[in-house]
Amino acid sequence: MTERTRTVGFLRRATVTSAALAVAALAGGCGPGGGTDRAAEPGQQPSAAMTPKEALLAAVPDGTEGTIRFSGRDSSSTLSGVVDPAAKGAEITTAVKDADLGFTTTLSFRIVADEAWMKVKFSNTKGLTGFPKLPDRWLRLDRARITDAESAPVYEGADLGNAGPLIEAATEVKEEADRRYAGTIDLTSGEAAKVLDAEEMTALGAKAAAVPFTAQVGPDGNLAALSLQVPAAGGRKAYEYLVQYRDYGTAPKVTAPTGTAAQEAPAAAYELLNG
Incomplete structure (x- = not known):
């Protein structure tokens, strides 16, 4: 899932790279931002003068709500985690299954202010070899050792699921x-054009200009779910692009891993990230 933050895009690229490394021996962001400006305070009912689009945008998380759990999925991956705006922190985990070989790469990032850690796990690898040997700990990353430093994981706001730019479009x-809300989204418009990868956008062609969506706002006035019904294109089946937010203000805080739970990332971690 290519998400709003460059962090999640970086995460997705890293899982693709890990798959490539394994195959040799045997799935960015829409740019920085902390969500759209809210038209109403959290928990308030939108003004009667607001349009449905404005009311829905007012429900998108902008960082004022406290910690939030999130999850999502697209045609090939799942995403889940917690965002902690007060700490400028997030923990993000994605799992991508290799369609040909059947193994799954689970990659996690934890971000707190200017620091970032990663964890990697390969599963369903019976009969396959060549996977990087990495400790089962949080591996602290040195940004200077990441080739594409501009796309290194950083905290970039509360709306990790692209709800804001999608609804804007x-x-x-x-x-x-x-x-409950429903309508259509033009995925070729503005920041929404960066939500899906370029290959998929090309395959969708004119279909990308009117993709059906539904959204649900919770009783607290915060966005609970956004679902796009992405049509079949280019040999890819139709699928649901789903983002869910929950536990506003009650999700766990994101803190830096300490003690034996963490160590400096070894060379193999950078080889995976840098391809």
Whole structure:
């Protein structure tokens, strides 16, 4: 899932790189930002004067709500974690299954202010060899040793699922019962054009200009879910692009790993990240 932050895009590229390393021997961001400006305070009912699109944008997390759990999925990967705006922190985990060889790469990042750590796990690898040997600990990253330093993991806001830029690109938004919304999104517009990878956008062609979506806002006025029904294109089946937010203000805080839970990243970690 190529998400709003460059961090998640970097995470996805790293899983692709790890797969390539394994195959030799045997899935960025829409740019920085902390979500859209809210048109209403958290927990408040939107003003009657607001359009459905404005009301939905007002529900997107912007960092004022405290810690948040999130999850998401697309055609090939899943994503989950916690964001902690007060600490400028996030913990993000993605799992990507190799379609041909069947193994799964699970890659996690933990970010606190200017520091970042990673964990990597390979599963379903029976009969396969050549995977990097990495400790089962949080591996502290030295940004100077990451080739593409500009895309190194950093904290970039609360809206890790692209809800803000996607809703901004909505060409139609209707409010239904029980704080539910529906409409269409133009994935070729603005920052939304960076949510899916370039190859998929090319395959979608004109279909990308009117992708159906639904969204659910919780009783607290915060966004609970955003779902896009991405149509089949270029030999890829139709799928759901889903983002979910929950536990606003009650999710666990994100802290730096300490003691035996962490160590400096070995050379093999940088070889994986740098390809």
